[in-house]
Amino acid sequence: MHDIKFIREHPDAFDGGLALRDLPPQSAQILDLDARLRAVTTELQEALSKRNAMSKEIGKAKAQKNEDEAQRLMAEVEAMKGFIAEKTEDERAFAEALRALLMSIPNLPDPSTPHGLDETQNVEIRRHGDPKSISSPQDHVSLGEANGLMDFEAAARMSGARFVALKGDLARLERALASFMLDLHTQEHGYTEVSPPLLVRDEAMFGTGQLPKFAEDQFGTTDERWLIPTAEVPLTNMVYDQMVAAADLPLRFTAYTPCFRKEAGSAGRDTRGMIRLHQFSKVELVSIVPPQISADEHERMTSAAETVLQRLDLPYRVVTLCTGDMGFSAVKTFDLEVWLPSQAQYREISSCSNCGDFQARRMNSRTKGEDGKSQFVHTLNGSGVAVGRALVAVMENYQDDNGRIAVPDVLQPYMGGQSHIG
RNA sequence: GGAGAGGUGGCUGAGUGGUUUAAAGCGGCGGUCUUGAAAACCGUUGAGCGUGGAAGCGUUCCGGGGGUUCGAAUCCCUCCCUCUCCGCCA
Numbered sequence: 092m093h094d095i096k097f098i099r100e101h102p103d104a105f106d107g108g109l110a111l112r113d114l115p116p117q118s119a120q121i122l123d124l125d126a127r128l129r130a131v132t133t134e135l136q137e138a139l140s141k142r143n144a145m146s147k148e149i150g151k152a153k154a155q156k157n158e159d160e161a162q163r164l165m166a167e168v169e170a171m172k173g174f175i176a177e178k179t180e181d182e183r184a185f186a187e188a189l190r191a192l193l194m195s196i197p198n199l200p201d202p203s204t205p206h207g208l209d210e211t212q213n214v215e216i217r218r219h220g221d222p223k224s225i226s227s228p229q230d231h232v233s234l235g236e237a238n239g240l241m242d243f244e245a246a247a248r249m250s251g252a253r254f255v256a257l258k259g260d261l262a263r264l265e266r267a268l269a270s271f272m273l274d275l276h277t278q279e280h281g282y283t284e285v286s287p288p289l290l291v292r293d294e295a296m297f298g299t300g301q302l303p304k305f306a307e308d309q310f311g312t313t314d315e316r317w318l319i320p321t322a323e324v325p326l327t328n329m330v331y332d333q334m335v336a337a338a339d340l341p342l343r344f345t346a347y348t349p350c351f352r353k354e355a356g357s358a359g360r361d362t363r364g365m366i367r368l369h370q371f372s373k374v375e376l377v378s379i380v381p382p383q384i385s386a387d388e389h390e391r392m393t394s395a396a397e398t399v400l401q402r403l404d405l406p407y408r409v410v411t412l413c414t415g416d417m418g419f420s421a422v423k424t425f426d427l428e429v430w431l432p433s434q435a436q437y438r439e440i441s442s443c444s445n446c447g448d449f450q451a452r453r454m455n456s457r458t459k460g461e462d463g464k465s466q467f468v469h470t471l472n473g474s475g476v477a478v479g480r481a482l483v484a485v486m487e488n489y490q491d492d493n494g495r496i497a498v499p500d501v502l503q504p505y506m507g508g509q510s511h512i513g
Numbered sequence: 514g515g516a517g518a519g520g521u522g523g524c525u526g527a528g529u530g531g532u533u534u535a536a537a538g539c540g541g542c543g544g545u546c547u548u549g550a551a552a553a554c555c556g557u558u559g560a561g562c563g564u565g566g567a568a569g570c571g572u573u574c575c576g577g578g579g580g581u582u583c584g585a586a587u588c589c590c591u592c593c594c595u596c597u598c599c600g601c602c603a
Binding site for chain 2 (some may be wrong): 129132133135136137139140142143145146147148149150151153154161164165166167168169171172292334336457459463465
């Protein structure tokens with residue numbers, strides 16, 4: 092949600108931000124609507140002011156038993172009713188139109204975000220670890236199915252394409268990964284573990300920006316709720332419509348949840364394996380912070396996510412998303428991409444975004460600044476990390492020539508000391 | 514699912530048709546006192562929008578939406594949420 096005052100004062104900067112996302116300028120249309128809204132608001136307020144004053148006179152006249160005067164005034168106010176009703180409706184319509192327009196426009200990129208059309212123009216900023224040389228690596232599907240631990244066919248029979256059933260040690264490895272990540276973030280990075288609702292209302296989805304534009308990507312329920320596409324939604328909405336005490340900030344939440352996505356625009360992409368499913372699990376990180384520290388918190392959060400890959404000894408790189416690849420609500424996004432031997436490339440395993448006050452405006456989540464004035468908080472979210480893809484990465488990077496998978500050292504305590512799978 | 518009670522500013526909470534568009538308390542801020550602090554006392558303190566150089570003036574907001582009325586926190590309808598009891602249930 093954009094600040095109309097900012098657009099009034101800096102229309103060129105606003106359109107410049109949209110241009111970075113390759114969107115046409117919209118400030119002129121917005122400001123025209125804003126001007127019409129303000130004109131009708133002024134008209135309405137003048138009429139209401141007059142009505143209120145006369146209503147008080149009626150009260151006085153009645154108290155003085157001056158019925159004739161009261162009747163005369165009542166007739167006069169009643170004559171105003173049509174005008175007030177008309178202007179009230181006009182104001183409502185303009186305000187709704189303006190709101191709908193502002194709601195549909197994505198966040199403005201940070202000046203440091205590189206300009207680009209798509210993921211090919213993301214900018215690598217660092218690498219960590221060297222890919223091991225594995226001769227003719229198998230992909231995770233072959234490894235999993237050979238061991239009888241990954242069953243796409245059973246999943247397809249009951250649920251259709253883009254689902255999987257993990258079994259035995261692989262199911263346990265997924266749980267081990269999640270436990271490891273949660274313990275790391277809660278014990279070393281100051282995050283509070285949350286077990287949140289997985290079904291949310293419209294308002295929550297509007298708050299974080301999935302609605303109104305991206306309804307086709309979401310699974311809705313028959314009672315007008317939505318399956319969460321990421322725990323970012325419930326974790327960020329923990330402060331929905333709240334005045335958060337400054338002393339409580341920053342709030343740092345983490346959760347391990349399933350995520351549900353229709354992948355409507357992804358037909359034909361990543362159809363093999365666990366890379367792109369309708370249901371996957373993820374450990375999410377969310378920070379709610381005072382505005383002035385969100386850039387630092389963004390680095391901190393990214394670093395927390397990186398620690399997961401470092402402890403798992405998985406080679407990865409960090410990229411800054413270009414404007415064309417960045418999500419709707421983000422000001423700036425870092426992606427972590429993990430090395431997948433079977434594809435001989437880095438694939439996204441985490442996305443860490445600073446949303447500035449964009450989501451907070453939508454949620455009406457505020458705090459008191461040092462000047463005592465209320466201000467919108469800043470929100471950040473990041474995967475810490477995607478558990479399904481981490482499972483894929485561990486399988487492929489830890490495979491040996493016989494198709495066995497070594498259990499990473501940090502996961503062995505979560506696997507009852509087991510050192511290999513398969 | 515059934516019955517009942519509720520939802521008021523950052524928080525607690527009074528207020529059942531008008532002449533204060535929300536009492537009081539807590540919290541916050543400022544001050545007096547003090548070496549400093551605490552306590553006590555005094556003052557001050559909601560948000561949004563419009564208008565204006567500013568002071569100010571106006572307007573909206575008492576869970577959301579709609580209605581009745583000259584006028585609604587207050588009356589009516591509807592939805593949401595919370596609590597209590599009953600039913601069902603992991």
